[in-house]
Amino acid sequence: MNSIEAKNLSYSYEGEGSRAFSLADVNFSMRPGECVALLGQNGSGKSTLAKHLNALLPLQRGTLHVAGLDARDAANQWEIRRKCGMVFQNPDNQFISSVIEEDIAFGLENYDMPAERIPAEVRKALALVGMPGFEKKSPHLLSGGQKQRIALAGVLALSPEIIIFDESTAMLDIQGQQEILHTIQRLHREEHKSILLITHRMEEAVLADRVDVMKAGKILASGTPRRILTDLPLLSAANLLPPLPVRLYEDLRAAGIQLAQCPLTIPELTEQLCRLS
Amino acid sequence: MPIVVENVSYRYAPDTPLESAALNGVSFTVRTGEFIGILGHTGCGKSTLIQLIAGVLTPTAGRILLDGSDISRPDFKRDRLREQIGIVFQFPEQQLFEMTVERDVAFGPRQLGLPPAKVRERTRRAIQAVGLDYEAVRELSPLTLSGGEKRKAAIAGVLAMEPEVLILDEPIAGLDPVTRKDFMRFIRQLHRAGKTILMVSHDIDELSACATRLLVLDHGELILDDTPEKVFADKTRLKTLQLGVSQPREIIDALREKELDLPEGIFEYEALLSALIARFGGQKT
Ligand SMILES: Nc1ncnc2c1ncn2[C@@H]1O[C@H](COP(=O)(O)OP(=O)(O)O)[C@@H](O)[C@H]1O
Ligand SMILES: Nc1ncnc2c1ncn2[C@@H]1O[C@H](COP(=O)(O)OP(=O)(O)O)[C@@H](O)[C@H]1O
Ligand SMILES: [Mg+2]
Ligand SMILES: [Mg+2]
Numbered sequence: 019m020n021s022i023e024a025k026n027l028s029y030s031y032e033g034e035g036s037r038a039f040s041l042a043d044v045n046f047s048m049r050p051g052e053c054v055a056l057l058g059q060n061g062s063g064k065s066t067l068a069k070h071l072n073a074l075l076p077l078q079r080g081t082l083h084v085a086g087l088d089a090r091d092a093a094n095q096w097e098i099r100r101k102c103g104m105v106f107q108n109p110d111n112q113f114i115s116s117v118i119e120e121d122i123a124f125g126l127e128n129y130d131m132p133a134e135r136i137p138a139e140v141r142k143a144l145a146l147v148g149m150p151g152f153e154k155k156s157p158h159l160l161s162g163g164q165k166q167r168i169a170l171a172g173v174l175a176l177s178p179e180i181i182i183f184d185e186s187t188a189m190l191d192i193q194g195q196q197e198i199l200h201t202i203q204r205l206h207r208e209e210h211k212s213i214l215l216i217t218h219r220m221e222e223a224v225l226a227d228r229v230d231v232m233k234a235g236k237i238l239a240s241g242t243p244r245r246i247l248t249d250l251p252l253l254s255a256a257n258l259l260p261p262l263p264v265r266l267y268e269d270l271r272a273a274g275i276q277l278a279q280c281p282l283t284i285p286e287l288t289e290q291l292c293r294l295s
Numbered sequence: 296m297p298i299v300v301e302n303v304s305y306r307y308a309p310d311t312p313l314e315s316a317a318l319n320g321v322s323f324t325v326r327t328g329e330f331i332g333i334l335g336h337t338g339c340g341k342s343t344l345i346q347l348i349a350g351v352l353t354p355t356a357g358r359i360l361l362d363g364s365d366i367s368r369p370d371f372k373r374d375r376l377r378e379q380i381g382i383v384f385q386f387p388e389q390q391l392f393e394m395t396v397e398r399d400v401a402f403g404p405r406q407l408g409l410p411p412a413k414v415r416e417r418t419r420r421a422i423q424a425v426g427l428d429y430e431a432v433r434e435l436s437p438l439t440l441s442g443g444e445k446r447k448a449a450i451a452g453v454l455a456m457e458p459e460v461l462i463l464d465e466p467i468a469g470l471d472p473v474t475r476k477d478f479m480r481f482i483r484q485l486h487r488a489g490k491t492i493l494m495v496s497h498d499i500d501e502l503s504a505c506a507t508r509l510l511v512l513d514h515g516e517l518i519l520d521d522t523p524e525k526v527f528a529d530k531t532r533l534k535t536l537q538l539g540v541s542q543p544r545e546i547i548d549a550l551r552e553k554e555l556d557l558p559e560g561i562f563e564y565e566a567l568l569s570a571l572i573a574r575f576g577g578q579k580t
Contacts, residue, residue, distance in 0.1 A: 059471040061441040107469060162337040188469045191336050191497045192539035218471050259472040262542045266568065273572045284542065288549040294575050295555055 019086055021180050021212040022048040022071055022102075027080035029066055029235075034078050040066040042235040044080070048180070053206045053213040055223040055243070058232030059257045064216045067232070068182050071214070073098040085179045100129055102180040103173030107188050109165035112172075118144075119153040122172045129176060143175040144168075146209070147201055163194025167201060174205075180212040181205065187219065195219070220261035223247065224282050231256045248280045263287040296362055296379065296459055296491075298325040298348060303357035304515075305343050317343040319515045320357070325460070330483075330492045332506035332523070334499075334538055339512040341495045342385070345462045348493070349382035378407065381458030385465050387449035391437035396422065396448050399437055403456045421455035422448075426481060443474040460491040467498060479505060500541045503527065503562040511536065527562045543567035 024046040030036040040063050048054055058064050069075040071084055073095045082089035085101035106112055115121040122140045131139065144150050147167040157168050166186055173181060183202065187195040199222060205211045215222060223229050229246040231238045233256045239246055246252065250268065253260050260268075263281040270277065277294070281287035305318040318340045325331060325348075333341050346352045348359060353367045361379065364371055384390070393399035401418040409417070422429045425447040432440070437448055446466070453461070463482070467475045479501050486492050486505070496502055502509065502523070509526045511519035513536065519526050527533065530548070533540060540548070544562040547570070551557055557574055561567050 060443050060474060185469065189465075192499070193336060193537045257471070257473050259476070262564070263546075265564075266546075266571070269568050270571060270575070273568075273576060275572065275575045284545055284549060287546060288553060291550060291571070291575070292553050292555065 019050075020047045020083070021050050021052070021085060022046065022214075023081075023083040024067075024070070025081045027067070027070060027077075027082060029070065029075060029078050031066075039235045041070070044235070044237055046230070046237060048212050048214065050179070050212055051206075051210045052228065053202075053215065053226045055226035055229045056214060056216045056232060057218070057223060057229060057246075057256070057258055062232040062256075063235040064232055065184055066235075068104060068184050068214065068216060071102050071180070071182060072104045073102075074104075096129075100176045101178055102182065103176060103178040104182040104184060105166060105169050105173060105186045107185040109162045109169070109189060112165070112169040113157045116156045116158065117153075118155050118157055118168055121157060121168070122175050125172050126175055139175050140171075143171040146174050146205070147171045148197075161194060162190040163197035166190065166194065166198050170198075170201065178211070180214065182214040182216070184216045185218065187217065187222070199225075220247065220259075221283075224261065231258070233257070244282060247282055296327055297360075298380075298460065299360040299363075300324070300344075300348065301358050301360065303344075303347060303354045303359060305340075305347060305352060306355045307343075309355060317515055318347070321512075321515075321517045322357075323510065323517060323520055325491060325493065327459070327491055328486075328489060330486045330505055330507045331494070332502035332509045333493060333495045333512065334497070334502065334509060335512035336537075340515045341512055342464055344512065345382065345464055345493060345495060349380050349462055350376045351382065374407075377403075378456060379458055380460045380462065381453040381456050382462040383450050383453050383464065383466055385468070387453075387466075388437075388442065388445035391445060391449055391452075394436060395434050396427075396437055396440070397433035399448060400451045400455050403452055407456070417455045417457065418451075421451040424454055424481070424485075425451045426477060427451065443470055443478075446470070447478070454485075458490075460493070461485060462493045464495045465497070466494065467496065467501065475501070497539075499539050500543075500563075503541045503544070504564070511538065523562065524560060528560060 024044060027041050027044040028039055029041040030039050032038055056064050070082060073089060077089050084098045087094040087098050089098060113121050114124055119140045122143055123136045126136050126139055144152055147170050149167055157165055187198050206213050215226060217223060224243045226243060229243050230240045238256050239252050247261055248264050250260060261282060263284060267277055267280045277290040281290050300321055300323050303318060303321045307315045307317055335341055347354055350366050358365045366376055391399050397418055400421055401414050404414045404417045419429050427447055437445060440448060467478055483505055506523055509523055510517060527544060541562045543564050546567060547557055547561045557570055561570055
């Protein structure tokens with residue numbers, strides 16, 4: 019059974035009668051343990067799709083199952099949010115409490131976790147994001163990357179099957195971006211979480227099992243990172259830019275220098291260039 | 296019109312338990328026509344620094360001089376500051392509030408007390424300058440614009456004041472790559488047209504391509520102040536600071552490590568491409 023199964027999903031913020039679709043007949047699925055990167059220009063509908071998967075928007079048209087739960091059934095809303103957690107873009111407005119353990123515990127209490135089990139779960143979640151011992155600190159005094167990891171710990175405490183990162187590294191400095199990316203990779207490889215990574219950063223997209231591209235509320239293409247990220251006409255149609263090694267490959271080729279294979283990453287590029295000499 | 300930042304310190308909530316020292320004894324001079332990139336980790340004091348320069352905050356110690364006058368003195372004409380220095384805060388699109396794009400952009404010039412014809416002219420020019428179609432967007436509500444367009448509209452509002460100095464706080468964070476490129480092209484045009492630019496960003500690739508000078512802050516102190524060439528030359532320093540290096544730089548360094556004979560000190564794309572063509576071109580493959 020797929021972690022996520024969306025069929026013919028359409029959505030308009032103006033209500034059901036409207037024809038201004040932010041999602042237009044989207045089919046989207048994710049297998050358990052799969053890491054999917056979702057690319058698309060600002061306004062292409064990425065967050066609108068993500069909010070459906072997290073039961074933050076009501077279903078208008080189409081069907082959606084998240085971790086086997088039917089999103090059409092309002093009674094499933096809370097369970098869907100627990101099974102499919104989301105980390106947002108802005109590190110600064112995801113906290114309710116000024117003490118980290120209280121903030122994480124708040125989510126657990128909402129799901130009726132017995133009080134005596136909560137401290138252990140909080141400790142476990144903080145360890146998972148590489149921040150053990152931060153229980154008594156205030157989230158407001160942390161760096162951007164640390165704030166995002168605490169937000170993630172709040173999600174992880176609920177033992178989700180699927181985690182969505184909606185441009186969660188966009189506001190971070192380089193160090194923070196790397197902290198989050200390493201944590202995501204670990205959750206994927208070691209905890210076998212299904213991960214939906216919404217991002218503008220190609221270095222992140224190349225790490226996914228699959229890359230989907232959105233444009234104007236539709237999924238324009240879906241495939242391996244190599245197939246999607248080297249397809250210049252597709253990227254251009256989606257108003258996206260290729261990874262820098264791909265751009266360099268093309269520019270070198272135009273100058274009469276042909277590499278054996280189009281590189282996706284800097285190590286691949288270096289290897290190809292070394293072979294030339 | 297130089298801006299002199301002289302030994303400036305700033306503390307939030309002084310003499311309270313929440314006191315936090317955001318800047319310590321920072322000094323530098325902004326010369327007319329520079330494009331200054333400001334770098335540093337979250338919390339190092341970048342936003343505090345530019346808000347001090349724009350006169351939004353007042354230094355706890357030290358002073359800031361605009362054309363030789365201390366901007367925090369009571370006899371300083373605040374209007375001059377607003378006319379000469381435009382600041383675009385982070386997420387400026389959250390501050391759009393008028394019913395139409397045109398009214399929003401015209402807000403600043405109207406406050407300056409300019410005659411209506413002049414206000415209209417400046418508004419039109421500013422909207423066109425950010426690459427929006429004036430006739431198409433002027434009557435629209437800002438809320439109907441896309442994220443990137445909203446940000447452009449907000450920046451048009453600052454441009455309509457026709458400041459000589461434009462300060463931008465992480466203006467491209469959260470924008471998609473194409474919108475980022477368009478936006479940076481536009482900022483570069485303003486710079487070429489003679490504006491002085493100060494821009495906070497984590498995007499090393501863009502800053503290395505555009506800035507004429509970089510300031511690096513760390514824990515409230517100005518630790519580097521030099522040309523991009525010089526700042527990026529110090530690789531070990533950059534590594535300890537974890538500010539990252541531009542991708543072209545990363546590529547050149549990786550190749551040099553493999554003993555490929557390539558010039559040092561390249562950090563932007565066009566230079567990388569030329570160096571690779573010079574090294575590998577003409578060789579039969
Ligand atoms: N709360 C909202 N109200 C009205 N329109 C919205 C709202 N949120 C998003 N939209 C519109 O829906 C479209 C898709 O937006 P979104 O899903 O946020 O895109 P992305 O996350 O890819 O940037 C855009 O045209 C946007 O303007
Ligand atoms: N309004 C505020 N009240 C108290 N402390 C603040 C406030 N704004 C910023 N700070 C603190 O001042 C320091 C510098 O912040 P800031 O200038 O925003 O950094 P940057 O823009 O480089 O991320 C940080 O330690 C931050 O926590
Ligand atoms: Mg979004
Ligand atoms: Mg800041």
